[in-house]
Amino acid sequence: MSKESKESSNITSIRDFITVIVITFVVGLGYPLFLFTTSIHRADLPVNDINNFDSQTIAYKIPIYSDKPLNHNVIQSGFEERYPELSQEWQIELVDKPIDAKYQIHSKESPDNKLQTSERDIFIDFKSQEDYNVQVNSVLFDQVFKDELDTLKALKLDQYSLGVAFPYSPQYNLVFSLFTENGKSINWEIDEALNQFKSALTFLKNITSFTISTQIQYYSSLTKSYKDNIILEDDLKTFINFNDWNLENYDMNPTINFLIYIPDNTLTIENSKTNSFLISKWGGIKVLNKNLPKMSNSKLLKDELMPIMNIFTNQLFKLIGLPEGPQSSQIQLDSLERILIYKNIKNSINNLKSLVKLSESLKDIAVPEETKEEVIKCLNNIKLAVEHKSVEYSALAEQASNKAFFEKEMVQQAYFPSEHKLAVFLPLLGPIVHTKEIKTQLQREKDKQKKRKLRQELKFKSLENPIEHPLHMPIAEALNTIRSFEVGKPADKSTITCHLYVRQEQGAHPISGTVDIPFPVNKKTKPLIFTTQQSMISELEPLVGAENIGGKELIDKFVNQELLPSDFTHVFATSEMENQLKSVARILGPAGLQPTKKKGTVTDDINTITNILRSFQIKQKDSHITFTVGNSTFSDFQIMSNLKAVSDVIFSQIDPKASKKTRLGYCFITSANSPGLVIDFKQE
CATH class of the missing domain: 3.30.190.20 (Ribosomal protein L1/L10, rRNA-binding domain)
Incomplete structure (x- = not known):
């Protein structure tokens, strides 16, 4: 017979009540707490505005006036035959009044077909028997605007390549450098020469801005010698000695370098009329063959620098991406503005679309509010750039799109996978198991290290x-x-x-x-000693030679460049000469030969000198x-x-x-x- 429970119904009710309270507490407080602590913030991005953006909204209408009547249909069909991809983005608009036109065509009949441009004026000489509309089509689309249209087409089809040009930036650093192969003193009237160069920068002020710095560097040795003193085209890419030349720049903005190099011996660049060349996305170099005087300072005058500044100006235009062709500089600048606006907007939209694709493919990635703000800022700047045809707004749009995609909070957190959510509460669910597992894992690692150390020990014992x-x-x-x-x-x-x-x-x-x-291996050492101590001279003269030991007269020979650091492997001095060494510090220091007490090369001890010469x-x-x-x-x-x-x-x-x-x-x-x-x- 089973015994009846002596537990009162009151206690059973209390137990059931406590159980309900615990379950209610876990469900009502624990679960919301779990959701709150593991949730991630995903700001609502304007996905539709990004995905529905049409590049055809970037439409350029080019108002043109001609002094002779033109058939718009013929002009438009000629354009569409050549560039059907750009029929919506780029159009010719014929106007009746010169004041309404951005470009004016001036024509006259001539025995030969000729083209000239000045500012925004296009001068056409055409044969009377030829169709004027056909001739204008050829001039506009095969010559004047050809580079611009080819670039826009490549951008639309995602086939664009920068070539030698730098990526666009609202600001560039221009560094003008004068490098000499030897240590002969030289100066240059760079400030006066830059006054004319700044006119080119003023010409580009609506597109970008520039900061300018200058420097001079001596002992800029080349990476190799050139046969017959001719630099072949294949050697141009290795001409710059990046290891030894001071060309580092850590500014956030791109740096464009312009370098004048003065060699010891005449150097000629193959197939170069100006003895200069361009390095893609780096800058321009001019090799200047100039015989520097030995006994006095030399100076590059403004008149010598002006032709070089003209070369650098043309190189700058290429590095900025200014279109090439028969058109005037003003037309080239207009084309560059239109290209930059289109390119910056296209890059901005591509960045935003990549951001949307990333956020949609990774559902657990955080999208902070800062990212949303930059996206909205980018879209607003795109609208302003399209409306005002502004390079500045398009650049701000690209900058905002980059910030949105690389927002630090988004990149640092990456994404929050589901298994990480469980890990947040794992210590509460099983602290003992978790701790034991960690301890076991650590012990395994220690055992592996011991075995690895034992194997290494056995291996090295065999070497002992x-x-x-x-x-x-x-x-x-x-x-x-x-x-x-x-x-x-x-x-x-x-x-x-x-x-x-x-x-x-x-x-x-x-x-x-x-x-x-004790018995040195024969090695080529050529020491020089600055001293006036007769005992030192008599002891060491047989070792170093009479011409390589002396006092002030040897210092003067270095100053006058009768002696060069490259002639010697060691330089010593006695204590009474130490104060006189300042005049040669800039000559011997860069070669690592300046005597100092720290290196033991300023000493009155003969044994110290002989020990250094025979030690290694x-x-x-x-x-x-x-x-x-x-x-x-x-x-x-x-x-x-x-x-x-x-x-x-x-x-x-x-x-x-x-x-x-x-x-x-x-x-x-x-x-x-x-x-x-x-x-x-x-x-x-």
Whole structure:
């Protein structure tokens, strides 16, 4: 017989009541809290306005007046035959009064067909027997507006390429540079020359704006020498020495460079009448062959710079994208304005359509209000650009479209996938499981690292015992083997080199130091010493030569360019000469030869100078150290002595008590023609 429950009905009711409260709390508060904390904001974009935009709303009507009657149907059909794609975007409008026209055609009969333009006037000489309408069609669409129409067609069909021109920007930086191959002092009347160049900038003021800066740089060496002093067209792309020339500019606006280069020897550019050339999306270069005087400062006068400024002006027009052809500069500028408006608006709409496509394909991506504001701003500027035919408004539209697409809050958050929503509440649902899983994962990673470290340790231990290597030899035997491979080779071609493997724990300092080698390998050193100390002169004159040791007279030779930094490998000075070195600091400094106490090249100690001349640096690179110990003419004693000197320096760098260990592996000794042989690196 089952026992009846002694629980009163009152307690059961309380339990049921508590259960209902808990469920109500979870459903009524927990679920809304979940939705609130995992929801993302998606601003409503004007998708219909973007997708329904028609490029045909960018319609150009070109009002033209002709002093002879024209048939509009013939003109329009001639245009549509050539450019049917642009029948809605670009149209000729014939007007009856010159005052209503933007362009005027002036015609006269002539034995020959000729075309001239001035400002917005078009002068046509045509043969009387030819149809005047056909002749005007040819002039307008095959010559005057051809470049503009070809560009608009390419833009509409998404086949446009910038060529050498820069992408459009409301502002550009113009940098005018004067570079010389040597260190001869030079100046230039650039401010006076730029006064005329600024007229070209004024001409372009309705399209963009410019800032101007100038610079002079000496010792601007070329990347290569040119046969017969002729720069071939294939060599123009490598003419600029980007590694050594100071041409970096970190401004947000595009930088257009104009560079005058003065070489030591005459250089001629192949197939160039002006000895200049253009680099796509970078700038223009003029090679100026000018003999600079040796004893005094030189100056480029305004009259010399004016022809160069004319070259730079033409190059600027090409880099801005000004159409080329027989038309006047004013007509070219009008064409460029129409091209820029169309291009900027098309780029803006493409950016907005890409934004819409992104937001629709990723339903969980956030669309902040800032993005919506920039989209609306872009559409408003497009309307103003179409209405007023304004380059400025079209540029603002493209700028707003870029900001909308690359809005930082949208890009940083990327999108919020559904699994991330669950992750928000995962710690509340299972903190113990979650914590244990993380701990297990960390332990797995630690085990993997231990196994990887153990494998590396076993591998390197095999490198620490050179005797077990099949190519191990005593050093004397190894040297005899190497010399047998170098029989008949000149000493300077049979250098003997050692390669030492190094194993370091992460964080250990790389090995480096200076070795005072007992038997230096012949290397071409040409030192110079500034001193007035007779004891120093008498001791070192046999080592450096009488002409390369002295006092103020040597400083004057550098100032007068009778001596050049490239003639020497080391420059030293004694303490009494230190204050006189300021006059050659700008000459020796760029070549890395200026004597200083920090480098140890200002000293009164003869031994310090001789040690520097015969010492060399060792430096660890990645996991090995490479150094030279002699050549095949050296005796075993000389090579072993050099090897011991290097060994002592390297072992002095290794602290066995350091927390970050450094260990040495195999040492291979080899020459140009011999195999690598393993030797004992530690020399007693």
